[in-house]
Amino acid sequence: MPAIPKAQAPALVQFYNWVFHPLAFMETHYRQMGDRFLARGTLMDWIFLSHPDDLKYVLTHDGQELSAPGEYNKILTNLLGHNSLMLLSGAQHRQRRQLVMPPFHGERLKVYGELIRTITREAIAGLAPGQAFKAREMTQRISMQIILQAVFGLRQGERCQRLGKLLAQRLDLSSGPLGSALIFLPLLRRDWGAWSPGHQLKALAQQIDDLIFSEIQACRANPDPDRSDILSLLLAARDAEGHGLSDQELRDELMTLLVAGHETTATAIAWSLYWVHHMPEVGARLRQELETAGSLDPVALTRLPYLSAVCNETLRIYPVGMLTFPRRVEQPITLQGYDYNPGDVLVGAIYLLHRRPDLYPEPDQFRPQRFLDRQYGPFEFMPFGAGARRCVGAALAMYEMTIVLATLLQEYDLSLASDRPVQPQRRGITLSMKGGVDMVYRGKHPLPELVAEV
Ligand code: HEM
Numbered sequence: 001m002p003a004i005p006k007a008q009a010p011a012l013v014q015f016y017n018w019v020f021h022p023l024a025f026m027e028t029h030y031r032q033m034g035d036r037f038l039a040r041g042t043l044m045d046w047i048f049l050s051h052p053d054d055l056k057y058v059l060t061h062d063g064q065e066l067s068a069p070g071e072y073n074k075i076l077t078n079l080l081g082h083n084s085l086m087l088l089s090g091a092q093h094r095q096r097r098q099l100v101m102p103p104f105h106g107e108r109l110k111v112y113g114e115l116i117r118t119i120t121r122e123a124i125a126g127l128a129p130g131q132a133f134k135a136r137e138m139t140q141r142i143s144m145q146i147i148l149q150a151v152f153g154l155r156q157g158e159r160c161q162r163l164g165k166l167l168a169q170r171l172d173l174s175s176g177p178l179g180s181a182l183i184f185l186p187l188l189r190r191d192w193g194a195w196s197p198g199h200q201l202k203a204l205a206q207q208i209d210d211l212i213f214s215e216i217q218a219c220r221a222n223p224d225p226d227r228s229d230i231l232s233l234l235l236a237a238r239d240a241e242g243h244g245l246s247d248q249e250l251r252d253e254l255m256t257l258l259v260a261g262h263e264t265t266a267t268a269i270a271w272s273l274y275w276v277h278h279m280p281e282v283g284a285r286l287r288q289e290l291e292t293a294g295s296l297d298p299v300a301l302t303r304l305p306y307l308s309a310v311c312n313e314t315l316r317i318y319p320v321g322m323l324t325f326p327r328r329v330e331q332p333i334t335l336q337g338y339d340y341n342p343g344d345v346l347v348g349a350i351y352l353l354h355r356r357p358d359l360y361p362e363p364d365q366f367r368p369q370r371f372l373d374r375q376y377g378p379f380e381f382m383p384f385g386a387g388a389r390r391c392v393g394a395a396l397a398m399y400e401m402t403i404v405l406a407t408l409l410q411e412y413d414l415s416l417a418s419d420r421p422v423q424p425q426r427r428g429i430t431l432s433m434k435g436g437v438d439m440v441y442r443g444k445h446p447l448p449e450l451v452a453e454v
Pocket residue numbers: 085086087097104256257260261262264265268315319320321322323324325326383384385386387388389390391392393394396397398
């Protein structure tokens with residue numbers, strides 16, 4: 001039986017490369033060792049998997065053979081708290097998922113359609129023709145407003161504005177390569193005095209917590225059965241013994257949804273804006289589809305084939321979530337001739353999967369057409385992971401991406417500030433971009449031109 005190939009560089013070098021150059025780290029090891037390799041992810045060894053058959057097995061056997069322990073996500077405790085969905089395991093994790101999933105799916109999701117459009121228009125309304133702006137900052141404002149509404153039912157008001165601003169500041173602190181090191185190295189997060197990042201983190205965290213706790217108290221004091229936001233639903237939830245969630249549990253869950261629910265989506269939408277403007281043929285074909293479709297209600301937008309191909313290709317080429325959360329082997333298993341033993345930690349390398357030339361010919365080319373030519377299975381294309389920890393916000397994220405991109409293209413004329421390609425860069429545990437995509441607002445969009453297939 002062959003042994004799983006192992007990265008040879010010293011552990012510290014591997015750790016450094018994973019934090020500062022995650023894509024090169026994965027690509028290099030993939031080139032040297034193939035579909036499975038053992039390397040130092042954070043502070044432990046992980047087996048990176050990128051073959052669709054391996055991923056299918058590992059992500060569909062959560063239970064006896066494999067588990068998805070929350071303790072492996074403990075680097076997030078500082079930001080999200082011990083009671084976050086991402087840190088729970090087993091039955092407790094399953095129950096909490098059932099509680100938070102429904103508001104992000106099906107009929108409930110539709111409620112957000114017009115709201116997303118309105119928020120998008122408001123976000124661009126302050127710009128004058130010729131004005132430069134950073135796409136990532138604008139999309140972050142949009143996704144923040146949407147998630148605040150979904151989580152708290154908060155749209156306007158001082159508390160909402162402050163919370164949005166403080167959260168953005170908190171997350172900006174852990175963006176960029178150095179900021180990302182804050183997540184992985186607990187020592188850096190200590191309060192070493194007024195000018196240390198640890199001190200700023202603590203002060204911001206305190207202000208954010210104060211706001212969230214006062215929102216929880218206000219909602220507890222005035223329960224309203226007509227409210228359908230997540231805070232109201234979580235407050236009403238009871239376990240088998242009739243106990244509700246404590247304030248601290250509520251705070252951790254709300255924080256999880258606020259953070260996971262807007263950072264990732266903001267990056268994905270900013271990338272989509274970049275690609276449709278960086279590749280004028282793609283932009284023109286998409287505008288043509290939107291023009292032909294006319295004025296559609298938001299749900300109908302999700303059925304436009306090229307629009308969804310553009311969103312999918314955006315999430316394929318630089319997946320915002322580079323990896324699935326780790327899985328632990330509980331009982332010996334053999335996959336494609338390789339043995340995995342209890343205690344082994346496996347991660348799905350979404351980025352490597354999405355770059356496989358056997359699935360995606362010329363994988364570094366942005367080509368939405370591939371999603372029209374072929375139907376990809378759930379273990380061939382998986383920007384939202386799969387199995388026990390599949391993203392709870394996947395449907396909301398796709399909905400948001402589709403509506404924001406369509407609204408901006410249909411109604412406004414935007415352009416990139418330069419032709420230079422935008423490079424990916426780690427932002428905390430996600431994959432974002434360097435510089436945030438510099439764009440220029442030009443006013444209302446002119447009529448689209450007819451174009452050939454791209
Ligand atoms: C484009 C946007 C997004 C991307 C690419 C993304 C990606 C992911 C990925 C890859 C995972 C790990 C899945 C796994 O281990 O199998 C995940 C988990 C998660 N996502 Fe998302 N996500 C996005 C948007 C959202 C939104 C909008 C929300 C909330 C409203 C959200 C909430 C979560 C939560 C709570 C988890 C943890 C689930 C668990 O531990 O059970 N995400 N996401």
